[in-house]
Amino acid sequence: MDKDGALTPDFEERRDNPAGRERDFSFTTLSDQPIKPLYTLGDREDADFALDIGFPGEYPYTRGIYHNMYRGRLWTMRQFAGFGAASDTNRRFHYLLEHGVTGLSVAFDNPTLMGMDSDDPRSFGEVGRTGVAIDSLADMETLFDGIPLDQVSTSMTINAPAAVLLAMYVAVGEKQGVAASKLTGTLQNDILKEYIAQKEWIYPPAAGVKLIVDTIEFTSREIPKYNPVSISGYHIREAGSTAVQELAFTIADGMTYVESCVNRGLAVDSFAPRLSFFWNSHIDFFEEVAKFRAARRIWSRLMREKYGAKDPKSWLMRFHTQTAGVSLTAQQPENNIVRTALEALAAVLGGTQSLHTNSMDEVLALPTEKAVEIALRTQQIIAFETGVVNTVDPLGGSYFVEALTDEMESGALEYFARIEELGGVLPGIEQGFFQREIGEAAFRYQQQLERKEKAMVGVNEFVDSAPIDIPILRIDPDVERSQRARLAEVKTSRNHPQVAGALDHLSAATRREENVMPYILDAVRGYATVQEISDAMKVTLGSYREPAFV
Amino acid sequence: MTESGRIRVLMAKAGLDGHDRGVKVVARALRDSGIEVIYTGLHQTPEQVVAAAVQEDVDAIGLSLLSGAHMTIFPRILDLLKSEDAGDIVLFGGGTIPDPDVAELKKAGVAELFTPGSSTLDIVDWVRNNLQHKSHASA
Numbered sequence: 001m002d003k004d005g006a007l008t009p010d011f012e013e014r015r016d017n018p019a020g021r022e023r024d025f026s027f028t029t030l031s032d033q034p035i036k037p038l039y040t041l042g043d044r045e046d047a048d049f050a051l052d053i054g055f056p057g058e059y060p061y062t063r064g065i066y067h068n069m070y071r072g073r074l075w076t077m078r079q080f081a082g083f084g085a086a087s088d089t090n091r092r093f094h095y096l097l098e099h100g101v102t103g104l105s106v107a108f109d110n111p112t113l114m115g116m117d118s119d120d121p122r123s124f125g126e127v128g129r130t131g132v133a134i135d136s137l138a139d140m141e142t143l144f145d146g147i148p149l150d151q152v153s154t155s156m157t158i159n160a161p162a163a164v165l166l167a168m169y170v171a172v173g174e175k176q177g178v179a180a181s182k183l184t185g186t187l188q189n190d191i192l193k194e195y196i197a198q199k200e201w202i203y204p205p206a207a208g209v210k211l212i213v214d215t216i217e218f219t220s221r222e223i224p225k226y227n228p229v230s231i232s233g234y235h236i237r238e239a240g241s242t243a244v245q246e247l248a249f250t251i252a253d254g255m256t257y258v259e260s261c262v263n264r265g266l267a268v269d270s271f272a273p274r275l276s277f278f279w280n281s282h283i284d285f286f287e288e289v290a291k292f293r294a295a296r297r298i299w300s301r302l303m304r305e306k307y308g309a310k311d312p313k314s315w316l317m318r319f320h321t322q323t324a325g326v327s328l329t330a331q332q333p334e335n336n337i338v339r340t341a342l343e344a345l346a347a348v349l350g351g352t353q354s355l356h357t358n359s360m361d362e363v364l365a366l367p368t369e370k371a372v373e374i375a376l377r378t379q380q381i382i383a384f385e386t387g388v389v390n391t392v393d394p395l396g397g398s399y400f401v402e403a404l405t406d407e408m409e410s411g412a413l414e415y416f417a418r419i420e421e422l423g424g425v426l427p428g429i430e431q432g433f434f435q436r437e438i439g440e441a442a443f444r445y446q447q448q449l450e451r452k453e454k455a456m457v458g459v460n461e462f463v464d465s466a467p468i469d470i471p472i473l474r475i476d477p478d479v480e481r482s483q484r485a486r487l488a489e490v491k492t493s494r495n496h497p498q499v500a501g502a503l504d505h506l507s508a509a510t511r512r513e514e515n516v517m518p519y520i521l522d523a524v525r526g527y528a529t530v531q532e533i534s535d536a537m538k539v540t541l542g543s544y545r546e547p548a549f550v
Numbered sequence: 551m552t553e554s555g556r557i558r559v560l561m562a563k564a565g566l567d568g569h570d571r572g573v574k575v576v577a578r579a580l581r582d583s584g585i586e587v588i589y590t591g592l593h594q595t596p597e598q599v600v601a602a603a604v605q606e607d608v609d610a611i612g613l614s615l616l617s618g619a620h621m622t623i624f625p626r627i628l629d630l631l632k633s634e635d636a637g638d639i640v641l642f643g644g645g646t647i648p649d650p651d652v653a654e655l656k657k658a659g660v661a662e663l664f665t666p667g668s669s670t671l672d673i674v675d676w677v678r679n680n681l682q683h684k685s686h687a688s689a
Contacts, residue, residue, distance in 0.1 A: 110566035110617055114593075122595060125622025126566050199568030199592055240571045326571075330666040363666050364648055365618070439574050446575045450669050459667045472648050475618065548591030 006042025026453055030284035031242035032444075033407065039399035044406070052297070053402065056351075056392045059304065061296040062405065063393040064351040065316045070389035076354035077379045078155060078320065082107030082132035083366050084479045085486070086142035089132040093147060095369060099376060103185075103354060105155040106143070107131035108165070113200040115161040115534030118483045127480035130366065131157075135487045136529045140168040141175060150178040154185035155230070155320070155354075160202040162189035163215050163517055164533050167524040170223065174525075186227040186276055186320070189215055192253040192425055196434040198235035199546070202534055205426050207541035211516070213260050218517035220271045227276040229257060230320060236434075237280035238326050240442025243291045246280060247408060248415030249434055251298055255416075256425045258307055268307050272314035281347040282324040283339055286404055289395055292350025294408035295319070321347035322356040328363040331458035333470050336360035341378045348382055349395055355379055365472045432547065487529070494527040502526050503536045510540040557681050558586040560608040562599045564627070567617035568592060572644060576612065579670035585677060596623055600630040603639050609681050610661075613643035620647050620655065628659050640681055644668065 015037070027035050036043075047053075054060060057067030066072055079101050081092045093104055109131040111123035117135045118127045127133045134140055144154075149172060158165045166187050170180050191208035194201050201208065212229060219228040233250035241249065254275065261271050279295065281288050300315040309315060323343035328336040337360050344357050357375040359367030367375070383389060395401045422428045429435075448454040455461045502523035509519045516537065523533050561577040563570060570592060581587045588606050590599060603611050615623060624643065631637055644664035647655070652663045661680065664673055 110619075114566050116566070122566065125619035125626075126617055129618035194568075199570060200566070238571070239569075240575075364646065439571075439578075442571050443575050443578050446579075446670060450671055456667075460669075468649065477621075546592060548589045 005040055006045065007038065007040045029243070029287040030282055030454070031244060031287060031441075033244075033287065033404075039403050041399060043399055043403040047402070047406065052406070053396065059312070059315060060300045061316060062293050063396045065296065065318060065353075067392075069351060069392040070348075070383075071392070074383050074389065075348065075352050076103040076153070077101050077376060077383075078103035078105045078354045078356055079372060079376055080105040080107050080155075080157065080322070080356045081372070082109070083130075083473070084128040084132065084475055085483055086132055086134065086139040088128070088479070090143050090145050090147075092369075093143075096372070096376070097147070097152070099373060100380065101376060103153045103155065104147070105356065106157065108156075108158055109133045110200070112165075112530060113158065113160065115164075115202040115530055117487060117529050117531040118480065119487055120531060124480070127483050129475055133479070133483045134165065134168070134530065135483070136490050136527045137168050137171050137524050138486070138490045138527060140165075140172050144172050144176075148178070149173045149176055150182045155188070156185070157188045159188055159191050159194050159198070160200060160208065161530055161534055162187050163211055163520050164524065164530050166215060166219075166226075166228075167517065167521040170521060171524050180223045181225070183223050184225045186230050187215065187219075188230045188232060188278070190229055190232045190253065190278075192256060192429070193232050193235055193250065195429045195544075195546070196236060196249060196253075197239040197241075197438060201544050202538065203541040204544045205429055208544075209256065209260050209426070210513075210541075211537075212257060213264050214515045214517050216257070216261055216271050216274075217264065217266060217515055220266070220274065224274075227274050227318075228271075229274075230276050230278045231257065232278040234278050234280045234322055236438065237282060237324065239438050240326075240445065241438045242441050243282065243284070243287050244408060244411035244415070245437060245441060247291050247295055247298075248412040248419075250277065250279075251295065251302070251412060252416060252419050252425050254299070255302065255306075258303075262307070268303070268309045269311040269314050272303060272307070272309050273311060273316070276353075277317055277319035279319055279321050279347075279352075280324050281321050281343040281350070281352075283327040283343060285342060285346050286401060288343070288346040289350045290401055290404035290408045292319070292321075292347070292352065293393075293396075293401070293405045294412065296351070297405070298409055298412055318353045320354040320356070321350070321352040323347070323358045325358055325362060328358060328360070329456055329458050330363045330468055331463070332466075333360050333364065333468060335458060336363070337374055337378065340375060341382070344378055345382055345386075345388065348388060349393075351393065361470055361472060364468070364470075366475070368471050368473045370471070435546075490527055491529075498526040499523070499528050499532070503528055503532055506533065506536045507539055510537045555683055556584065556586045557610075557677060557683050558588070558606070558608045559610050559612050559677065559681075560588050560590065560599070560603045560606055561612045561614070562590045562594060562602075563592045563614055564594050564596055564599050564623050565615065565617055565619045566593060567615060567619070569616040570614075572616070573612075573614035576614070576644070576670055576673055579674055580612075580677060583674045583678075585674070596626040596630055599627060600634055600636065603631075604634055604636050607684075608639060609684055610640040610642060610677070613641065615643065615645040615647070618646075620645065621651060624655050624660050625658055638684065642676075644673075
């Protein structure tokens, strides 16, 4: 070794003698990044430690957004849940709270995600299947029954109709006597990644972004402790992207929201501190840790240098993480507990602010209570037994982790340049750029699995033919019928002129391109439904159909 | 009229499900193996899927469902195929479908279902071995 700690030729010679030959194996990350046999100080000889790494809680936040990280406060253990009717999910929420979750997270069913009611023919077979069915404020009241909204923070995974569900949450608060200013939580409300990856939309992309700016503007004024957007890489990764694509596309979405808000006339420091992010934590441990660290650094530099934010809170990337659903296997499903634990550990060592751990059975169906409990206990074991929380960013300064963090950052910057050449994120979506990049990566990975260049234990390696035998949560087929009956009851018992008037006002405000949030809130208070509200805006905003890219 | 001898498959997403990773990977694998593939795009109603299958004169529909709505949508498409006099179009599919449901759907007339962990090689083999290009002599 030379005095600078760099790799020397004589070491390489000693290592590469015949006895030290490498086995026949592809030493690459899950995303195909080649990995060297050894990293040394020489891999970062041009780097400036203070400029690139620095201290936690200080610009550029590579090592974490707080000075003391988990010694000050643990991450929020937030388990995503929702199925059946509001009363079913309310019971699951109470179960989770009794077992120590520290935040709630609502999964909505497909009709709700698409802005449709349970009685629309297109909703048949889908009501309450992959999340909870919410049609009107009446369902939302049931969902949070016995849960004081000033004592729990709630994350809501909702995008195209996010403004409607946010208004319902505010209205439930009103009924409980909790002022909007006291509400805490996060609205996913990231429509760009819907067009890119998750594909649950109502309006065309530009209209979708307009609604997001409306909610950001409204929350910064009326619900200042609430995060109006959770800019999400999770779904991009689940759709098959690489780690660098997840990082780059998500932050590009974030830049689009910032620019749209600035174009509306909002001062960057008035909303940027409330922007939050949501990452996937996949199975390649170091690649994920490097991604989280690079993400913080890229964002803080953009906010400070590109957008001129002055408030250090605007520079912080706060994020939620979920372990990778796509990494789980239907075969030998108990192995998923191990995968999830490793992915959760990467998220913690990457400095996440909150975490959802998947349950072992989620590749088969929505999770059972037992499976959810094990997933939550996994987080508690990491937090209270392993000791990884004792010091801040324990992997910081690792030659390998720092080099990989740099590579993640430069990979993302290359994508930013390509996206800019396309004219930005919206033109990129129209041209199918993101969809094709992700589709390519997904297909490449599938081929690698089939050629056994990448391994999945129980799927293409170490396969056994034992039948899959774990309990599965079944959704009562009667949920759909009873949900439609409840909706019919709401529709007959509400004040019709009030609802019709509120919807008319909303339509008119949409036409005038006003901020629609106050009008949605009025409609929601009168028990207008998700679909009625979405349709009232659709007249002006139009609807979206994606070209069928393969 | 289709190119002679080539199997023609409509890959379909029905219902409100937006998960299109699987359907696209399978569509591409089938296409790369020489099978003619048409993709419906997302969020189709069962009626739209069947109408497209009839109009495109396909040999089979490959339906992808990860929304839990499989016990509603697969039977609905089978019914529509019958009522459209297109019962010769084979329906197969894939997605997150628990084993007991797989058995029930197969009994109802779904030819094959591929669940998580399936290889596209197996899917291509199955299509080649079990589908035949329709004779259009009388068409």
